[in-house]
Amino acid sequence: MSLFADLGLRYPIIQAPMAGVQNSALVLTVTGAGCLGSLPAAMLSPTELANELARFAASGLGPFNINFFCHRQTEADPNALTGWQQTLAPYYAEFGVNAEATVTTPSRAPFNTEHAAILAKFKPAVVSFHFGLPEPSLLALVKVTGAKVFASATTVAEAQWLAGHGADAIIAQGLEAGGHRGHFLNEDLALQQGTFTLLPQIVAAVDLPVIAAGGIVDGKGIRAALALGASAVQMGTAFLCCHEATTSALHRAAIQSTQGQHTALTNLYSGRPARGIVNRLMRELGPLSLSAPGFPHASGALVPLRAAAEKAGDHGFSPLWAGQNVSGCRDLPAAALIAAWVKEAGLA
Template structure:
């Protein structure tokens, strides 16, 4: 897949990042010649339609619309009780009732309603995390000519995606911020860094491979392209842009010494995701067997997060970020991209 196939001028894809962006960042990146992305897994059908309408009315594009493809389990009440018991001391500390709740978005896997809404707008690119949707849903997406991108964290996952209809593979290295895209095995020891995974995937599949994880500047872009990537996907580097909705607490962590210590944690959602280590991760350990299955862990965390953030504290907030936040600057997305392209020799 060449850049022409994606309809973009430069080999930069903005990673879809739920919770820290809306359409503004995607619009800025696409306007600057990259591929702007919108995370849709936490949007209601009405919100998804509003976002797609805004993108279409902008006259810009193309855009990437991203969804999750996890197999949603039923909530286990016993797991929920154990999780709340684990968190009980924090509830008491913040003066919260044991059964306190806060309304928060759900994380729905891609379904027929999503596909029907997309069909009205026909986005040029649709991407998936945690595998691919059911064949009939994937066929619906591809029916209007959309290119399908999907994340792989191992060679085995890349082979699976290539065999099941992906048009390009996102090589998600272990450095990447946010949720791991693994779907064939939960064994995190199978996962590799970007610059070891990337050349293996380039050799393993006859599809374009997009490098993701730890790439925050022009030097990283140049290195990824030299190793055979068709383009790069960058997320953490955009977090401090004015177009991002990253909270003040999150921005402060990224711009502090805290950014040098990240870990994979399941405490905030029930599934491993990389973020800056905070109090909850230190005290419970970043990976806990007590956390309910994805996405249910977040329900009991939400009241703690809300109460702490009102006090100016990020002890219970997911501070998603990759291992390298050195390129994260408070500049407009277009200015950042221009600097990266010049450094990479692509301007």
């Protein structure tokens, strides 16, 4: 029996975890439709995470995937933060923002013992990681719950490393994918490949199920990924405009306009490359800038600026995460989207 059949999935479709544009509502709908719903946990407090998992437990549904970042948290460089505020100063002045209102607490926490304790209580079927895997002692705490461990790879070398360090399935994240790049062995973006180039190479290199992610927004994409050896697909951007997503009106409007067709990798919003729709900040500072503090410390200085701009109806300072292909975004219930994909892919 395959890993995904063993999980009880009717369809080999995983909803990508997308912080800031979803909560448990999307997860419950996707899992209820026979796919694997995913909850992003890196930006949740322990209390918020426990509350979301309690909702899952009360639903009687399953399985669920809980996703964590496992970056190595470092202290912010005060000089870098000051320089970043100085770079943003003209925008602060334009929107009447007080620079002292910036947030200094890191916006994203790496997987830790507190997270592990919550997982031990709720025992989700899948736990996935971005930026590699946690240290062995932490990973052991996940494994002992019985959860299957999925992890993102952006190169063949990363897939092989994950296979040798405890992953049960590899997410092959192509360059088209929205949100943060999952690279962890090498920061050279020139090594990054498109999904349908990367996927067959990883399938050939590891003896684990491989999940295709990036640029897949419809049944034809699902069918193509499965034909190239994927055991399942992970889809995120295609859910951004569905009814259960919490995507803001400004973000939805950008996706549905011609602007949504222009994305780029940027480090301005977090300090680490992530794909989003090009907006004013990215155009004027350049999408990749040495001025941005290291991950995840760049975001704090943007918090008050983003809030002020959005209040004025301006998304020029908001992270509009999206993949290169927004053509599958529809204003429909998630279950309706899944039903259409399943039919088109010939999975029904």
